[in-house]
Amino acid sequence: MTTLRLGTRRSALATTQSGLVADRLRAAGHTVELVEIVTEGDTNRAPLASMGGTGVFASALREALHEGRVDLAVHSLKDLPTAPEEGLVVAAVPPREDPRDALVARDGLTLGELPAGSRVGTGSPRRRSQLAALGLGLELVEIRGNVGTRLARVGEDLDAVVLALSGLARLGLTEQVSEAIDPLQVLPAPGQGALAVECREQDTRVRDALAPLDHPDTRAAVTAERAVLAALEAGCSAPVGALAEVVEDVDGPVLSLRAAVVAPDGGDELRRSLTGPLTEADALGDRLAQILLEDGADEIVAAASQTPTPSTTTSPERAL
Numbered sequence: 273m274t275t276l277r278l279g280t281r282r283s284a285l286a287t288t289q290s291g292l293v294a295d296r297l298r299a300a301g302h303t304v305e306l307v308e309i310v311t312e313g314d315t316n317r318a319p320l321a322s323m324g325g326t327g328v329f330a331s332a333l334r335e336a337l338h339e340g341r342v343d344l345a346v347h348s349l350k351d352l353p354t355a356p357e358e359g360l361v362v363a364a365v366p367p368r369e370d371p372r373d374a375l376v377a378r379d380g381l382t383l384g385e386l387p388a389g390s391r392v393g394t395g396s397p398r399r400r401s402q403l404a405a406l407g408l409g410l411e412l413v414e415i416r417g418n419v420g421t422r423l424a425r426v427g428e429d430l431d432a433v434v435l436a437l438s439g440l441a442r443l444g445l446t447e448q449v450s451e452a453i454d455p456l457q458v459l460p461a462p463g464q465g466a467l468a469v470e471c472r473e474q475d476t477r478v479r480d481a482l483a484p485l486d487h488p489d490t491r492a493a494v495t496a497e498r499a500v501l502a503a504l505e506a507g508c509s510a511p512v513g514a515l516a517e518v519v520e521d522v523d524g525p526v527l528s529l530r531a532a533v534v535a536p537d538g539g540d541e542l543r544r545s546l547t548g549p550l551t552e553a554d555a556l557g558d559r560l561a562q563i564l565l566e567d568g569a570d571e572i573v574a575a576a577s578q579t580p581t582p583s584t585t586t587s588p589e590r591a592l
């Protein structure tokens with residue numbers, strides 16, 4: 273059996289995620305070699321939006337796949353642009369980690385316990401707008417950098433940071449989490465907590481090796497979530513949250529899909545939900561997006577794309 277060359281970014285999270293996939297392939301009898309790929313998202317500290325969004329993480333890995341330098345790549349699914357990439361295929365979507373966002377706050381404070389004026393770091397317009405919409409009077413501060421850099425600022429210049437629980441869980445850092453944020457308050461990014469294992473479309477050897485890693489319930493859920501994003505014509509940096517969960521209905525399992533579109537200052541907020549069969553995940557996401565659009569989501573998305581990200585936003589806690 274020939275070696276499977278797995279392209280990975282070098283951050284702690286990327287190597288952990290790649291290691292998970294490598295372990296599963298090795299357990300199935302394959303030989304796996306990790307190949308490090310440097311992306312602009314890793315070397316450039318500018319806001320992601322100025323580099324074309326989180327797609328910058330995927331593009332260097334995809335280039336390596338196209339050029340045959342690697343045979344597979346593991347992406348955080350939420351960083352993958354929704355448009356399919358010609359010549360490549362997502363051959364496996366492994367079981368999802370917890371999709372929720374996590375609050376890491378000084379003294380273990382929860383969202384409700386953070387006093388007005390607390391400085392909360394997040395680099396994501398989606399988190400920022402939904403946190404602003406809670407009306408807690410938080411000062412939302414733009415941050416970037418890897419998980420370690422963000423966590424180090426808690427108790428220094430920030431009272432708290434919000435990041436993906438899945439990343440912390442994969443790095444074994446959940447003891448630092450003060451609260452897993454309820455999706456009723458902050459809906460996660462489409463695909464958050466899931467991985468996408470990509471390879472060349474024509475490479476049946478690698479496709480066959482990856483097929484057993486696919487988890488159909490996770491694939492259905494992220495398909496519905498990404499369909500919402502695609503139909504809203506919103507990118508990964510848009511203030512759009514979506515979460516699909518497989519729930520038991522009287523006739524068996526169904527997909528329960530929720531989505532939110534929230535203006536950058538938290539003032540305008542649309543939340544809608546739908547339930548449908550797992551086999552029609554794509555259509556379900558598309559229908560939910562149409563409902564959001566009928567109710568004005570396009571205006572919120574358009575306004576958000578014209579609003580430059582300020583370095584801080586203060587959520588409107590109104591005085592009496």
Ligand SMILES: NCc1[nH]cc(CCC(=O)O)c1CC(=O)O
Pocket residue numbers: 285326348349350351434435436438439463464465466
């Ligand atoms: N945009 C950065 C990014 N891309 C993927 C993850 C990890 C979360 C995941 O597993 O989806 C993170 C970090 C974060 O959002 O805190």
